[in-house]
Amino acid sequence: MDLGARMRVAVVGGGWAGLAAAVELLAAGVEVVVHEAARRLGGRARSVVMHGQRLDNGQHILSGAYGETLRLMQQVGADPARLLHRVPLALCFPGAASERPFALRLPRLPAPWHLAVGLFSARGASLGEKLAALRCLRRWQGTGYRLAADCSLAALLDRDRQFGALRRFLWEPLCLAALNTPAADASAQVFLNVLRDTVGGARAASDLLLPAVELDALFAQPAA
Structure with missing residues (x-):
């Protein structure tokens, strides 16, 4: 279907979500x-000028699991390997x-050893808490990170006896x-979806991606 032959779309809002929609539509x-409405694109994740200094507004940290975000950055010519600093x-x-x-x-170990070793070597949590967390993760993995019925994350952690330092x-x-x-107040199922895609996925999926440039240069300027 030739969408461009019969469609002209207005995107309201030039934040990352609006720009992502515009990029995909153009493609x-x-x-x-x-x-x-603002003078600059980027929404809550953009650069601003205050007293003559350029500052990042709404600093954001990405995760290695953000595959679609990284794909969109590459699509508009923003190289994630150059613009983001990857750390465990x-x-x-x-x-x-x-x-x-x-x-x-x-x-930096293959999954799931990176998670097991990371939990066991954590400082400030008891051995009992670490073992309980590993057993809990195995239960969640065994169900494919799916709940029969959703509840709050607090209720799920109570039910799975996740207390102490690792909970906090x-x-x-x-x-x-x-x-x-x-x-x-958070959905336990949505949280399990996040765990599935990050610490439950490939080792690199749990990495933190820290901006190495000002926020405008990450996506808003290349997308524009």
Whole structure:
């Protein structure tokens, strides 16, 4: 079907989602007009000028599992290997005076050993908590990361006896970072989908991709 012969599409909003839609439509031969109220494209992930200095607004960290994002960057000529700094997943919490510091880093080992070794070598969690987390992950993997009925992530963690440091410093922060929602309100099924695609996938899928350039150069400028 020749979509371009009979369609002209207006995309409202020039953030990453709007620009992604526009890029895909253009690739299909559709004429596109993007409408954006701000002076710069990029939405919440863009560069701004304050007092003569260029700063990143809404700094974002990508994951190695963001295959479609990386594909779109390549499609508009933004090379992820040059524009993103890839590092293994690491979580560090210095802790208050009344608690132990927590640190977890996934090594560059083939999956699933990177996750197993990373959990066992985590500082600030007891051996019992680490074993319970590994057993829980095996259960989730055994079901294909699917729940018979959805519930909140907090309810799932309670049911699977995920308490202590790993709940506070691993599961709950990952939920807030990925879903922008606290565990008490977040969908457990959506969170398991994230785990399936990141720590449950290939080793590189769990890597963090840190911007090595200003945010405009990652996608907004090349897409424009």
